[in-house]
Amino acid sequence: MRRLIGFACEGETLAATLDEAPGTTGLLIVSGGNEIRSGAHRGMAMLAQRLAATGAPVFRYDRRGVGDSTGDNGGFLSAEPDLIAAAAEFRNAAPHVTRLVGFGNCDAASTLALFGRSAGFDKVILANPWVIEPIDELPPAAAIRHHYSTALRDPATWRRALSGNLDMTSFIKGLLRIARTGEESRNPLASRVLTAIAAWQTNAAVILARGDATAIAFAAAAGAAVPSETIDTDSHSFTGPAAAALETALRRNLA
Known part of the structure; x- marks a missing residue:
């Protein structure tokens, strides 16, 4: 069953969707950028439905100022309170969940890496983590x-x-x-995110889309220091055939 939920975060109301299931490992999906909780082309909504159908409860939410949630959108670096509130509400709405896993793509992955421990996640799955501080309109x-x-x-x-x-x-x-590759890879955001990922040790899994600019920039910054799984796609959001590969990777990390 799919249930709509509203919950508080620093005086605002966040909107969420819970796909209910009996499993004790729950997946909380964090949306990247200004994307609403249903995901690109409803990809996250359909993914949640499929995962719940096989036993994993899935919680999705809109951070402040995005989608159906009230407040101002301060960007991913200000989203720690939203993440903490969402994790708490997931546990409240599904009290049988004893293991909490987070999944995010792009800057949502960076949000989880940076703030997931504060929210009490047991594991994070990070797709194409955002580590670039933009210099101009060009790609990394x-x-x-x-x-x-x-x-x-x-x-x-x-x-x-x-x-x-x-x-x-x-x-x-x-x-x-x-010529600025080295400058980008040494930027403060990259250092901060990579340090946060390292602190998770084996409780962080990184998934990269082979031809995606954000993933390529992350791989350049991380080097061999961060193990990752690569899906052969140019799609940043893992659309088309890559959707099945992403789902397989998520199921493996939820097991």
């Missing part, structure tokens, strides 16, 4: 490097350049951004 340097290394091996790129159909201004901007 590591993602541009990945794109260029692929494009420069493609004869079509050279044909476009010789015919004048390659945007040289954008190409040069990309090259200049590549």
